[in-house]
Amino acid sequence: xxxxFVLSTFAKFVIxxxxxxxxxxxxxxxxxxxxxxxxxxxxxxxxxxxxxVMPDLYRCDSCKAVVFHLDQALTKRQMxxxxxxxxxxxELFEETCDGAFEGYGLKFIDGKNTLSGxxxxxxDKIPAGGAHIQMGGKxxxxxxSAICRSLVYENIGEDELYEKFYTNxxxxxxxxxxxxxxxxxxxxxxxxxxxxxxxxxxxxxVASPAKSTGLPKVEVKSDGSTTQTNKAxxxxxxxxEAIDAYSFLKSMAHDDGLDFDAYSGKRSRQxxxxxxxxxxxxxxSRQV
Numbered sequence: 001x002x003x004x005f006v007l008s009t010f011a012k013f014v015i016x017x018x019x020x021x022x023x024x025x026x027x028x029x030x031x032x033x034x035x036x037x038x039x040x041x042x043x044x045x046x047x048x049x050x051x052x053v054m055p056d057l058y059r060c061d062s063c064k065a066v067v068f069h070l071d072q073a074l075t076k077r078q079m080x081x082x083x084x085x086x087x088x089x090x091e092l093f094e095e096t097c098d099g100a101f102e103g104y105g106l107k108f109i110d111g112k113n114t115l116s117g118x119x120x121x122x123x124d125k126i127p128a129g130g131a132h133i134q135m136g137g138k139x140x141x142x143x144x145s146a147i148c149r150s151l152v153y154e155n156i157g158e159d160e161l162y163e164k165f166y167t168n169x170x171x172x173x174x175x176x177x178x179x180x181x182x183x184x185x186x187x188x189x190x191x192x193x194x195x196x197x198x199x200x201x202x203x204x205x206v207a208s209p210a211k212s213t214g215l216p217k218v219e220v221k222s223d224g225s226t227t228q229t230n231k232a233x234x235x236x237x238x239x240x241e242a243i244d245a246y247s248f249l250k251s252m253a254h255d256d257g258l259d260f261d262a263y264s265g266k267r268s269r270q271x272x273x274x275x276x277x278x279x280x281x282x283x284x285s286r287q288v
Contacts, residue, residue: 068119105136
């Protein structure tokens with residue numbers, strides 16, 4: 001009983017049975033006819049349960065789910081008589097990314113965990129007497145919301161995304177294969193390039209270019225530490241070594257145990273302000 005209670009607090013369960021609702025009929029040890037149902041549940045990894053980022057295994061379906069909701073929202077709100085104003089589609093994107101992703105979770109389909117929910121078409125080959133359990137929860141909602149914001153505000157852009165919809169009267173899943181590179185060979189190519197870039201960064205150090213303003217040349221090593229390569233250059237106030245913004249962000253990422261991309265990727269102005277406030281809090285906590 002305790003185990004069932006713990007599981008119910010972690011995830012929302014949705015059971016889908018075979019289309020005809022039939023069950024397998026067998027005889028028990030006493031010779032009586034009994035109905036049996038085989039229920040297949042996903043095997044949750046630690047990343048599935050506790051991770052903050054969508055696992056790569058589900059990124060393609062995640063992108064398709066986001067495109068489905070964005071397309072539905074725009075189709076419903078778009079007027080025939082005119083284009084939407086900028087504030088109208090920006091408000092729509094905010095509403096969709098914040099509140100459209102309830103009802104998603106994992107199912108065990110064809111021998112593997114599969115993301116399931118509105119807009120995702122998977123052929124449920126459920127035999128008679130079988131059922132699938134969908135395990136969902138707030139974690140999946142949050143991950144899909146994050147992917148939605150990434151698609152709208154970083155990878156595509158609000159204005160360009162609306163323009164795609166207004167021109168074609170649809171947002172196509174091709175975004176997931178092309179611009180977002182979350183499906184098919186695009187995802188493999190993206191991961192391969194990322195792996196090559198990471199391997200290269202380990203083999204060589206990166207030197208930030210010296211500026212004409214007299215800032216010193218600083219060598220940033222692969223572990224995030226910095227060394228000054230031209231000792232004759234100036235230092236900052238109090239004799240402290242002066243570094244440029246690139247080196248500062250690299251060093252901050254290292255101190256926080258993060259990849260450099262966590263602080264260097266493209267963001268909207270509002271997201272940059274939130275990040276800087278967060279960084280300021282971390283710097284303050286180190287000095288207290």
